[in-house]
Amino acid sequence: MITLSGIGAAPGVAIGPIVRHTVDLPPLPDAAGSPTEEHARLDVALNAMAARLVRLGELVTVAGGEEAAEIFEAHFMFLEDDEFAGAARRRLDARGTSAERAVQITVEDLAGEFEGLGDEYFAQRAMDIRDIGAQLIRLLLGLEPGGLEGITEPSIIVAEDLTPSETVTIPPGVALGFCTELGSPTSHTAILARSMGIPAVVGVGVAAIESGSRVALDGETGTVWVDPDDETVARLRGVIDQNARIRSAAGAKATLPATSIDGVTVEVGANIGGGPEAERSVAVGADGVGLYRTEFLFIDRGRAPDEDEQFEAYRAVFAAMGTRPVVLRTLDVGGDKEVPGVVLGHELNPFLGKRGIRLTLDEPEMSRTQLRAVLRAAVGANLKLMFPMVATVAEIIGARQAVVDAAASLVVDGIEHQTDYEVGIMIEVPAAAVMADVLARHVDFFSIGTNDLTQYTLAVDRTNASVAYMADAFHPAVLRLIASVIQAGHEAGKWVGMCGELAGDPLAAPVLLGLGLDEWSMNPPAIPLVKERVRSLSAVDCRTVASRCLASESAAAVREILTRV
Amino acid sequence: MIEATVKVTHEVGLHARPAATFVKTAKGFASEITIANLTRGSEPVDAKSLVKIFKSAVGSGHEIRLTADGLDERVALDALVGLIESNFGE
Numbered sequence: 001m002i003t004l005s006g007i008g009a010a011p012g013v014a015i016g017p018i019v020r021h022t023v024d025l026p027p028l029p030d031a032a033g034s035p036t037e038e039h040a041r042l043d044v045a046l047n048a049m050a051a052r053l054v055r056l057g058e059l060v061t062v063a064g065g066e067e068a069a070e071i072f073e074a075h076f077m078f079l080e081d082d083e084f085a086g087a088a089r090r091r092l093d094a095r096g097t098s099a100e101r102a103v104q105i106t107v108e109d110l111a112g113e114f115e116g117l118g119d120e121y122f123a124q125r126a127m128d129i130r131d132i133g134a135q136l137i138r139l140l141l142g143l144e145p146g147g148l149e150g151i152t153e154p155s156i157i158v159a160e161d162l163t164p165s166e167t168v169t170i171p172p173g174v175a176l177g178f179c180t181e182l183g184s185p186t187s188h189t190a191i192l193a194r195s196m197g198i199p200a201v202v203g204v205g206v207a208a209i210e211s212g213s214r215v216a217l218d219g220e221t222g223t224v225w226v227d228p229d230d231e232t233v234a235r236l237r238g239v240i241d242q243n244a245r246i247r248s249a250a251g252a253k254a255t256l257p258a259t260s261i262d263g264v265t266v267e268v269g270a271n272i273g274g275g276p277e278a279e280r281s282v283a284v285g286a287d288g289v290g291l292y293r294t295e296f297l298f299i300d301r302g303r304a305p306d307e308d309e310q311f312e313a314y315r316a317v318f319a320a321m322g323t324r325p326v327v328l329r330t331l332d333v334g335g336d337k338e339v340p341g342v343v344l345g346h347e348l349n350p351f352l353g354k355r356g357i358r359l360t361l362d363e364p365e366m367s368r369t370q371l372r373a374v375l376r377a378a379v380g381a382n383l384k385l386m387f388p389m390v391a392t393v394a395e396i397i398g399a400r401q402a403v404v405d406a407a408a409s410l411v412v413d414g415i416e417h418q419t420d421y422e423v424g425i426m427i428e429v430p431a432a433a434v435m436a437d438v439l440a441r442h443v444d445f446f447s448i449g450t451n452d453l454t455q456y457t458l459a460v461d462r463t464n465a466s467v468a469y470m471a472d473a474f475h476p477a478v479l480r481l482i483a484s485v486i487q488a489g490h491e492a493g494k495w496v497g498m499c500g501e502l503a504g505d506p507l508a509a510p511v512l513l514g515l516g517l518d519e520w521s522m523n524p525p526a527i528p529l530v531k532e533r534v535r536s537l538s539a540v541d542c543r544t545v546a547s548r549c550l551a552s553e554s555a556a557a558v559r560e561i562l563t564r565v
Numbered sequence: 566m567i568e569a570t571v572k573v574t575h576e577v578g579l580h581a582r583p584a585a586t587f588v589k590t591a592k593g594f595a596s597e598i599t600i601a602n603l604t605r606g607s608e609p610v611d612a613k614s615l616v617k618i619f620k621s622a623v624g625s626g627h628e629i630r631l632t633a634d635g636l637d638e639r640v641a642l643d644a645l646v647g648l649i650e651s652n653f654g655e
Binding site for chain 2: 070073074077078081082083084110113114121122125
């Protein structure tokens with residue numbers, strides 16, 4: 001047994017025989033037809049290639065990766081680019097070149113130019129261009145366009161490198177894992193492997209893996225075992241079985257409530273941006289929507305949506321959720337995320353600028369339009385209106401007044417609307433967390449936004465790579481604020497939710513359950529796993545865990561405690 | 566033909582996803598559209614070519630001049646300037 005180490009690129013464990021994948025292009029013909037003939041051949045191949053890229057894009061979209069589908073969209077743009085198709089055509093005009101040769105030279109020129117820029121982003125684009133070029137040449141030679149379509153036995157694919165088209169053309173169930181010499185966790189192949197749920201390790205010295213050997217790999221740690229011994233195989237099989245059991249058990253029970261072993265039920269909701277996501281969240285077992293971000297409606301267009309357009313969008317979400325609760329967050333934008341119709345001017349520090357409710361209160365027309373649309377659309381729905389970025393009592397009073405005014409204007413106009421709803425706020429500003437007992441008198445609920453609360457509490461810009469490592473919601477400073485918010489809410493008889501990333505992390509479940517969090521909202525794919533984690537815990541025991549976390553010295557110490565629960 | 570000068574404020578410049586969104590938008594119009602990186606003093610190039618836009622190396626804070634020529638030149642230019650000014654909707 002040889003143990004190799006690489007970089008984990010897509011999680012999971014795989015064991016199996018290997019298939020070595022190499023790309024050899026046959027020698028290109030020197031002889032060329034007339035320029036007219038070669039032009040015609042190239043056009044046929046370009047059309048076939050365009051059709052292939054559309055098909056590959058659909059393939060990965062079905063597999064569920066929007067990020068993955070964008071890869072092939074970019075390939076499509078390269079293919080159509082004047083510097084690619086156009087340049088290859090011009091080479092055919094210049095002299096008696098074959099279409100294959102014209103493509104090859106164009107690819108080398110362009111990829112070489114990108115590689116020469118010494119930038120990781122362009123190095124990856126060079127690989128994209130080589131990938132398209134190799135497929136195009138194979139099409140011209142009348143060969144299969146390449147890829148891994150030919151592999152039939154379930155195997156671990158070992159290669160120097162894999163291109164996006166090769167990665168996605170492998171038939172379902174055939175690739176147990178990927179093991180490559182080149183690539184990085186952020187490369188296209190890694191993104192695709194993750195979206196396909198196939199374990200992958202990159203940066204492995206694959207020369208040490210002989211043909212005919214068996215390989216085991218761990219896509220989390222990046223370890224690769226060549227011809228693993230029985231003990232290693234038995235241990236890894238145990239991990240594979242356990243992962244499969246957890247996934248299928250969680251999936252099968254997703255629509256059941258999340259009740260701890262000592263009978264405490266928490267509500268698990270979805271964070272969504274629109275109607276289609278609402279429908280999908282119900283399918284994966286969401287008890288409701290814990291965060292409906294309405295800003296997408298405003299951002300993806302050239303002008304602010306009018307009341308009727310907003311009504312239609314909100315209606316779609318309420319219709320999908322039926323009588324389940326929907327926490328709808330009013331427009332949450334600021335200087336870093338501008339919307340049409342609102343001129344903010346340049347802010348030196350938009351995260352501390354006019355955003356969230358500060359903007360809403362300053363744009364009464366815009367907020368009136370939104371609130372009217374929401375109240376109209378929510379007829380028959382379980383509406384919970386939520387205002388973001390609140391720091392003071394005055395802001396809550398202003399927001400509630402705006403809701404009352406919007407409802408009054410609907411009464412005057414004689415338009416049917418929802419009159420029974422809750423009004424709450426997000427807790428993401430430390431001031432609001434500290435004053436939660438006072439704010440609780442003015443609201444029906446709180447929902448803790450851990451991403452912003454973390455960055456404001458620790459004074460860390462999470463988009464700044466040099467300090468982002470400090471932005472950890474597991475930090476005891478953040479957990480203490482969360483604990484006091486939950487306590488303040490409960491003492492005032494109000495429910496407390498959470499819609500930040502922390503709620504969707506199964507590792508955080510014991511501390512959140514122990515602190516008494518009532519509603520947990522997360523990205524839909526996390527719902528089954530978090531529900532299943534809650535079912536395995538005792539709320540009473542978790543109280544002790546939570547106290548130990550709050551008394552810890554660091555985020556690392558908290559994580560250490562939680563991994564042992 | 567009409568033209569407009571605009572400053573690219575997106576943190577990565579006209580690169581990666583913003584560049585792809587830009588080209589996709591430009592391709593939606595019949596007009597001929599060019600882009601020149603004024604900050605670098607480069608020549609105008611076809612704004613419907615992703616590779617040409619990559620090569621004009623428009624970084625964050627660079628000023629560019631867009632021209633549009635054709636029946637839909639006004640909408641085309643408004644859409645592209647709007648895209649840049651809205652920071653590509655991010």
